Amino acid sequence: MDQIIFFVNKVLVAGVVLGSIYALGAVGVTLIAGILRFSHFAHGDMMTMGAFITFLFALLASAMGIHAPVPTGFLVLPLGAAATALIALGIDKVFYAPLRRRGVASVTLLIASIGVTMMLQGLIRLFAGADTRTFFEYEPKVIYRIDLSWLGGTRPITVSQPEALMIGLVLVIVIALHLFLSRSRLGKGMRAMADNPDLAQVSGINTQLVIRITWLIAGALACVGGTMLALDVSLKPDLAFNIILPIFAAAVVGGLGQTYGAIAGGFLVGFAEELGVFDWSVFTRPLKGIAPDWLGNATNLSLVPTEYKLTVSFIILVVVLLVRPTGIFKGSET
Amino acid sequence: MNLIEVSGVHAGYGGAPILNGVDIAITAADIGVIVGPNGAGKSTTLKAIFGLLKITGGSVTFSGRAITNALPDTLVPLGLSYVPQEKNVFPSLTVNENLEMGAFVRRDDFSDSLTSVYDMFPPLKEKRKQKAGELSGGQRQMVAMGRALMSQPKLLMLDEPSAGLSPRYVLEIFDTIMRINKAGVGILMVEQNARQALAFATRGFVLAAGKNRYTGTGKELIDDPEVAKSFLGG
Numbered sequence: 001m002d003q004i005i006f007f008v009n010k011v012l013v014a015g016v017v018l019g020s021i022y023a024l025g026a027v028g029v030t031l032i033a034g035i036l037r038f039s040h041f042a043h044g045d046m047m048t049m050g051a052f053i054t055f056l057f058a059l060l061a062s063a064m065g066i067h068a069p070v071p072t073g074f075l076v077l078p079l080g081a082a083a084t085a086l087i088a089l090g091i092d093k094v095f096y097a098p099l100r101r102r103g104v105a106s107v108t109l110l111i112a113s114i115g116v117t118m119m120l121q122g123l124i125r126l127f128a129g130a131d132t133r134t135f136f137e138y139e140p141k142v143i144y145r146i147d148l149s150w151l152g153g154t155r156p157i158t159v160s161q162p163e164a165l166m167i168g169l170v171l172v173i174v175i176a177l178h179l180f181l182s183r184s185r186l187g188k189g190m191r192a193m194a195d196n197p198d199l200a201q202v203s204g205i206n207t208q209l210v211i212r213i214t215w216l217i218a219g220a221l222a223c224v225g226g227t228m229l230a231l232d233v234s235l236k237p238d239l240a241f242n243i244i245l246p247i248f249a250a251a252v253v254g255g256l257g258q259t260y261g262a263i264a265g266g267f268l269v270g271f272a273e274e275l276g277v278f279d280w281s282v283f284t285r286p287l288k289g290i291a292p293d294w295l296g297n298a299t300n301l302s303l304v305p306t307e308y309k310l311t312v313s314f315i316i317l318v319v320v321l322l323v324r325p326t327g328i329f330k331g332s333e334t
Numbered sequence: 335m336n337l338i339e340v341s342g343v344h345a346g347y348g349g350a351p352i353l354n355g356v357d358i359a360i361t362a363a364d365i366g367v368i369v370g371p372n373g374a375g376k377s378t379t380l381k382a383i384f385g386l387l388k389i390t391g392g393s394v395t396f397s398g399r400a401i402t403n404a405l406p407d408t409l410v411p412l413g414l415s416y417v418p419q420e421k422n423v424f425p426s427l428t429v430n431e432n433l434e435m436g437a438f439v440r441r442d443d444f445s446d447s448l449t450s451v452y453d454m455f456p457p458l459k460e461k462r463k464q465k466a467g468e469l470s471g472g473q474r475q476m477v478a479m480g481r482a483l484m485s486q487p488k489l490l491m492l493d494e495p496s497a498g499l500s501p502r503y504v505l506e507i508f509d510t511i512m513r514i515n516k517a518g519v520g521i522l523m524v525e526q527n528a529r530q531a532l533a534f535a536t537r538g539f540v541l542a543a544g545k546n547r548y549t550g551t552g553k554e555l556i557d558d559p560e561v562a563k564s565f566l567g568g
Contacts, residue, residue, distance in 0.1 A: 195427060202406050
């Protein structure tokens with residue numbers, strides 16, 4: 001029983017949390033790829049920036065003496081998301097829109113986004129320093145323990161409060177995004193533009209408005225994803241730059257331009273990474289003496305050492321590009 | 335009064351000019367058909383009218399209003415609609431969503447237009463929830479025309495609506511175009527099936543090398559031995 005609880009904690013809970021973070025980033029990447037036709041490399045740093053902005057709002061809220069039964073970072077998340085969305089819009093106006101007007105190739109935009117990456121990283125270090133920070137300096141991180149002793153387990157399933165809140169929030173976001181894309185006039189216009197930008201223009205769809213909405217959504221979701229990651233671990237300047245690879249892997253696996261694909265891809269990559277580093281020896285240890293020595297006496301049976309977690313998403317990315325370059329949901333060619 | 339007047343339009347894609355003075359004028363009651371050999375600038379003329387490429391000389395007026403080099407999203411609300419020859423549907427959107435996108439510029443209730451488009455193309459009604467990319471070529475053409483009608487245009491521009499369709503569908507599409515015209519929508523179309531199209535055209539324009547070669551009613555052009563010999567395959 002303990003082995004199963006261990007598995008639930010290490011793979012299921014961790015996979016859902018990591019998958020949610022990847023999905024939030026990948027939705028933005030895939031929307032930008034679909035509407036604006038380029039790979040937005042600065043997306044990871046947009047997530048980091050969102051987390052720092054939320055952190056600032058959280059500091060402000062604590063200074064004002066605001067306390068809630070939920071983490072302050074979670075409480076001020078709407079403010080952070082709104083601010084990040086507006087900054088994303090500003091970044092587009094200053095850096096990408098002038099290039100688009102000149103009709104540059106998408107690789108030029110990609111390189112411009114690498115420039116934005118460096119700029120954002122520099123700005124974050126300039127204003128916040130290079131230290132690692134935590135949202136839980138002035139308040140405790142509540143951990144929920146689900147007691148399973150009635151099932152014969154000696155250890156509980158543990159979920160931290162920010163994790164539980166974030167999983168709920170991601171569920172709400174996914175449903176809201178689905179309703180927006182399938183019911184609203186603008187959401188349908190967005191899908192139409194991702195499908196066939198020339199025809200969207202010819203149909204009289206306000207493509208500039210669609211572009212602005214795309215940045216607002218991508219920016220807000222980036223902030224939620226970044227804050228979620230910071231609440232789960234810690235806040236540092238290269239927080240989300242380190243996960244840009246799995247985020248792109250998730251977007252590509254789901255098919256670039258496919259929103260639902262990006263969500264599925266995010267969870268797929270998240271679970272794959274957690275499964276890849278899971279130590280299967282907890283299951284084989286009870287077989288000591290029965291199974292062959294290499295199995296029964298093994299101390300670590302994970303497929304990939306934890307430090308190499310990123311390899312999993314790298315392998316997924318390469319395999320998908322080789323076998324099915326349009327992704328499982330048939331997006332545009334990558 | 336002429337619904338649209340194209341006079342002496344010059345245009346190109348930056349390199350060598352493609353249009354060297356095209357004149358077109360039709361009324362709301364007309365079906366105008368542009369014919370001519372490959373590379374004559376037929377499709378380019380429609381694109382130039384619709385603001386998809388830069389007009390470097392001449393002018394375009396629509397209902398007496400200058401629209402030279404106006405952008406598509408300002409033209410659709412004025413009453414212009416354009417159906418490109420290829421890639422003219424949103425493949426991952428349903429048939430119904432494709433039609434809704436045609437009404438994107440309208441903020442009023444467009445359910446009447448939706449009903450009348452489904453009445454005009456009955457096969458679409460049963461497939462309204464199906465993705466447009468899964469339809470046959472003929473049905474996709476119906477979606478494309480239906481989408482263009484959703485904005486309640488005064489002028490419908492069609493780029494080779496019969497391209498790639500089986501003969502049975504070609505007749506059906508031409509018949510539909512005539513019905514749309516009878517409902518009060520001016521038509522300006524480019525056609526490869528020149529003889530067939532000129533037969534029901536009220537105005538015909540034969541282009542060659544980016545210029546008008548012959549202009550007249552459809553019947554005049556078919557009966558002109560010169561046109562028949564050089565452009566209609568004898």
